[in-house]
Amino acid sequence: MNDVGNAAPQPGSSDLELAAIELRLTAGSEYLSTVRAVAADLALQRDMTLDEVDDLRLAVDEACSMLVPLAVPGAELRCRFSLAEREIRVRCSVPVSTPELPPTDGFPWQVLMTLADSVRSEVERGTADGDVVWIELAKQKVDRA
Amino acid sequence: MLELGWAREDDVVVLTASGDVDLHTAGQLRDAVVSAVGGEDGVSPRRVDVDLAGVPFLNSSGLGALLAGVQEANRLGIVFRVLNLQPPVRRVVEMMGLTEVLDVQR
Numbered sequence: 001m002n003d004v005g006n007a008a009p010q011p012g013s014s015d016l017e018l019a020a021i022e023l024r025l026t027a028g029s030e031y032l033s034t035v036r037a038v039a040a041d042l043a044l045q046r047d048m049t050l051d052e053v054d055d056l057r058l059a060v061d062e063a064c065s066m067l068v069p070l071a072v073p074g075a076e077l078r079c080r081f082s083l084a085e086r087e088i089r090v091r092c093s094v095p096v097s098t099p100e101l102p103p104t105d106g107f108p109w110q111v112l113m114t115l116a117d118s119v120r121s122e123v124e125r126g127t128a129d130g131d132v133v134w135i136e137l138a139k140q141k142v143d144r145a
Numbered sequence: 146m147l148e149l150g151w152a153r154e155d156d157v158v159v160l161t162a163s164g165d166v167d168l169h170t171a172g173q174l175r176d177a178v179v180s181a182v183g184g185e186d187g188v189s190p191r192r193v194d195v196d197l198a199g200v201p202f203l204n205s206s207g208l209g210a211l212l213a214g215v216q217e218a219n220r221l222g223i224v225f226r227v228l229n230l231q232p233p234v235r236r237v238v239e240m241m242g243l244t245e246v247l248d249v250q251r
Contacts, residue, residue, distance in 0.1 A: 029167070029168040029169035030169050032167055032168060032169065033165055033167070033169075036165075036167075036202065050232075051236065054232075054233040054236055055236075057202070057233075058202075058204060058233070058237060061167060061168075061202075061204050062204055062205060065167065065168040065204060065205070065206065068168065106205075107205040107208060107209060107241075108204075108205045108206075110205075110241070111204070111205045111208075111237065111240075111241065114240055114241070115240075
């Protein structure tokens with residue numbers, strides 16, 4: 001996996017996944033408050049600062065808010081939270097009828113890029129759930145001596 | 146759930162919002178700010194204050210709703226201000242460089 005090329009810990013190397021939580025819910029805007037609550041709770045559990053908690057909550061919300069309108073009606077939104085020592089990585093995905101990436105020229109993408117330490121998005125064709133679009137973001141904990 | 150309140154005193158309208166502003170509720174806020182700017186009886190106020198003291202969360206759709214109010218206010222030549230931001234909301238407004246555009250008050 002080729003991710004951000006800086007000094008940040010890479011998944012699969014020093015920053016091993018300690019635990020993972022997956023949420024599955026109907027891809028509707030009315031349920032995004034639940035995703036936000038889970039994101040904030042996990043960030044607090046991982047001892048992130050209040051700003052980092054706010055950033056993760058908003059980043060996950062923005063990612064899901066871009067995916068929900070693309071989802072096949074009635075489909076499932078999945079959010080997998082991967083917890084490591086230094087970061088939380090979240091992959092949100094929905095099955096789509098048109099295999100296109102979310103627009104990267106709007107406000108939501110801009111906010112997401114500002115909040116998260118890394119962001120990726122891909123379309124996967126012909127999975128067991130059909131065509132799936134995902135957005136993956138990572139938020140790192142700031143070193144606090 | 147987003148609750149909206151509306152009060153007019155002379156030529157100032159104060160719009161109060163309470164609850165999360167997200168993909169689900171931003172449309173409500175957009176409609177409310179645009180109609181507050183237009184004036185319920187078609188007579189625009191001199192100023193619209195949007196009080197967000199009761200809003201703990203606001204995302205990019207919420208920013209879009211507020212910017213729709215700014216745009217309409219500019220068109221009609223009235224003052225549009227945003228008041229009482231909670232820290233997470235202030236953070237995203239500052240991050241996106243919208244403090245001046247939204248005329249955020251302390």
